[in-house]
Amino acid sequence: MHKIALIILLLLLCLMSACSIKPWVKPYERAYLADPIMLFSRDPVSDSYIHHVYQAREGARGAEGGSGGGCGCN
Amino acid sequence: MVPKVARAVVVGVIRVLMQIALRQEWPSPVVIGIVAVIGFSLPITAAILPEDRADALFHQYDGGGVTIQGPSLKARKQIGKSFSLAGSYYIDSITSASIDVITQGSPYEEERKEYGVSLDYLHDKTTISLAYGDSEESDFIAKSYHFTVSHSMFGDLTTVSLGYSLGADEVYENAYANGAIFDSIYVGDVERYSYRFNLSQVLTKKLIVNLAYDIITDESQNLQCDTPDEPVCSSLKNPYRFVWINGGYNQKEKYPFTHTTNAVALSGRYYMPYRAAMYGDFRFFSDSWDVVSGTAKLGYSQPFKLKGDWLLDFHYRFYTQSAASFYSADFGTEELRYMASDKELSTFTNNSFAVGVSYAFPKGWWKIDKSSLNFSYTRIYFDYQDFTDKRFDSPTYLQPYSFTADVVQLYFSIWY
Numbered sequence A: 001m002h003k004i005a006l007i008i009l010l011l012l013l014c015l016m017s018a019c020s021i022k023p024w025v026k027p028y029e030r031a032y033l034a035d036p037i038m039l040f041s042r043d044p045v046s047d048s049y050i051h052h053v054y055q056a057r058e059g060a061r062g063a064e065g066g067s068g069g070g071c072g073c074n
Numbered sequence B: 001m002v003p004k005v006a007r008a009v010v011v012g013v014i015r016v017l018m019q020i021a022l023r024q025e026w027p028s029p030v031v032i033g034i035v036a037v038i039g040f041s042l043p044i045t046a047a048i049l050p051e052d053r054a055d056a057l058f059h060q061y062d063g064g065g066v067t068i069q070g071p072s073l074k075a076r077k078q079i080g081k082s083f084s085l086a087g088s089y090y091i092d093s094i095t096s097a098s099i100d101v102i103t104q105g106s107p108y109e110e111e112r113k114e115y116g117v118s119l120d121y122l123h124d125k126t127t128i129s130l131a132y133g134d135s136e137e138s139d140f141i142a143k144s145y146h147f148t149v150s151h152s153m154f155g156d157l158t159t160v161s162l163g164y165s166l167g168a169d170e171v172y173e174n175a176y177a178n179g180a181i182f183d184s185i186y187v188g189d190v191e192r193y194s195y196r197f198n199l200s201q202v203l204t205k206k207l208i209v210n211l212a213y214d215i216i217t218d219e220s221q222n223l224q225c226d227t228p229d230e231p232v233c234s235s236l237k238n239p240y241r242f243v244w245i246n247g248g249y250n251q252k253e254k255y256p257f258t259h260t261t262n263a264v265a266l267s268g269r270y271y272m273p274y275r276a277a278m279y280g281d282f283r284f285f286s287d288s289w290d291v292v293s294g295t296a297k298l299g300y301s302q303p304f305k306l307k308g309d310w311l312l313d314f315h316y317r318f319y320t321q322s323a324a325s326f327y328s329a330d331f332g333t334e335e336l337r338y339m340a341s342d343k344e345l346s347t348f349t350n351n352s353f354a355v356g357v358s359y360a361f362p363k364g365w366w367k368i369d370k371s372s373l374n375f376s377y378t379r380i381y382f383d384y385q386d387f388t389d390k391r392f393d394s395p396t397y398l399q400p401y402s403f404t405a406d407v408v409q410l411y412f413s414i415w416y
Helices: A002-018 A044-055 B002-022 B029-040 B099-104
Strands: B053-063 B066-079 B083-096 B108-123 B126-137 B140-153 B158-177 B180-202 B207-221 B242-245 B248-252 B258-271 B277-287 B292-305 B309-321 B348-361 B370-388 B400-415
Antiparallel strands (some): B053 B066, B066 B083, B158 B180, B180 B207, B242 B248, B348 B370
16 A cells, blocks of 8 residues: 555656646636635635534534534534 | 745645555545645645625524524634734524433523634735634533645646644533533543645636545543543543433443544536536545445525625535444443444434525625625434434334424625
8 A cells, every 4th residue: 555655656746847737727717717606615604604503413524614613512 | 934834834744644654544645645746836826815804694593402593703804915814703592402302301501602713824825824713611612723724826726725723622511400500520621633635626717626635533531530441431422411221311321532534525616607606515424433424515506686786595415324333222231332322423314405695785885895695594304214212202202213404594794
């Protein structure tokens, strides 16, 4: 397994040193992406609350895009 | 100076992850590779500070005999060109007569207050964030410290973040008489360590995706019971919950002293005709207690004009999980080292349907750039497979338990 990790690391290092990736979506082509409708978290306070609602009642947690905090789920 | 510190932190994280990989433990080589890309690609990009805005939200959860409501406030203001400071305040006012309370205790009222502050620092292509959170209720005090470093790269098509959080909880068990607390007994501490990785990637002119990966570990500490080596003392358990054994809730739960969870999520957002957006989230979760879960969410946002600017949003969310290895709704007469009858650790699914509507007020009053009034409603259907209803007077006695919950949010937002 550690050999695979090393191979991947070396491959990535080679790629980074040998290639300069050019943006394939130019700055003047980003009007759609800049629209607020495309934000992953348009309303952080609301998102934080609804994550808490689920987190207190489900076994799963994490990978929700926030930094999390105390639960107080007793 | 700061980018050097950020790079040193990232390189340190990578080094630790590499050492873990070389010992052939989690995480996988793929994760190491992804993190390596971030670490060695730091000085490429541009980022911005979050917008100056304030939100005042009223929230209410009503389901399964539990009502929780209260306000949530948050305000953020940029300081100079490089800093952004935010503060938040949140209250849960709880009235509980849940199935757990009915079968194992007595109904209660409780209040939880949460404070938070955060500071973001932007330098060139790098954002560094520090945050502190404090949550307090009569039997649970949680403090948490968060550090996140983010970079955008490849001409701003890619943004990567690494985060670390440290949590310190104090757990108490209240003793009640006539519905009032007359004593609060210290159970122990919980230390939480959270490692976060996030990669946001522009794929096309209309599509952006996000990959998130979190590892969280909880450790039970400073146990103050007579037998601190016994799982019945673990502060990871709920001190008020019992397990069903010998025909009743006759024994306190017995939890492991550690809990490690892994979650990976892939999210996407696609720009649709008429300024609409379609979005989806998929999350896979597993933990050291053998809980495995999947979450899927699909939603659609549509702006429209009707004597002003409106936004309609709706989504569907599905969640499913398998039970923890030490969960049982009925242990019979069998005594095991770890035992739990919590419905949160059972096999269950839930389905959520949500709708939200926002109205944006006309711009340009006083010092306010824009403002909006927002309402959202979510209905959640919980269906448990192996958690049974043990309320003697219930029409569904000894059948798999289910309930519905209604979640309402009403909030006002301003940008300045």
